[in-house]
Amino acid sequence: MKQQLRKAETHNALVSASSRAFRKQGYSGVGVDAIAKAAGATSGAFYAHLGSKDGAFHAALELGLNEVLETVPDYQKRHGKDWPEAFAHYYLGATHRKDLACGCAMTAMSPDVVRAPEETRALYDQKMSEIANLISHGLSGASDQERITKAWAFLSILIGALTTARAMSDEKLAEKVTKAAIPAALGAIS
Secondary structure: OHHHHHHHHHHHHHHHHHHHHHHHHOHHHOOHHHHHHHHOOOHHHHHHHHOOHHHHHHHHHHHHHHHHHHHHHHHHHHHHHHHHHHHHHHHHOHHHHHOOOOOOHHHHHHHHHOOOOHHHHHHHHHHHHHHHHHHHOOOOOOOHHHHHHHHHHHHHHHHHHHHHHHHOOOHHHHHHHHHHHHHHHHHHHO
């Protein structure tokens, strides 16, 4: 029993370290040894648990997108009909924008998903569709398709604005980007 618990703890530590590393440094910016070290594990343990760097990326992406799947309903519950505005302000806020390692996987990891194996791309499609469906609940619209379209627009504006703002070296310019995006994102779902 203790060995199973220890194995699970090692696995979770490796997935968490992978998630932080890929979000902060991107796929090509970090190696297996650095991830293993950050998790307090060996490279051998890394391969035993995750199989490969691609396997680690897959697990880290799943973890990150599951975090969004937990966060959206939490915002919907805590903020009622005003949840999109609260979420947009959080998502594009300076604290979230500057925290690359713990920031949103949708923004941080999407560029690397483009070059990921088909299995990881399929996971991304599935999880992002689930996120869009969650967002669509409670939006106005004559049909499910109209509400889903609005949800995709909302997500795309937030992800694009956060990506752009994070890439800026000028903090004032980054603030302008995020301030311009919030009403655009909210307008997309009204």
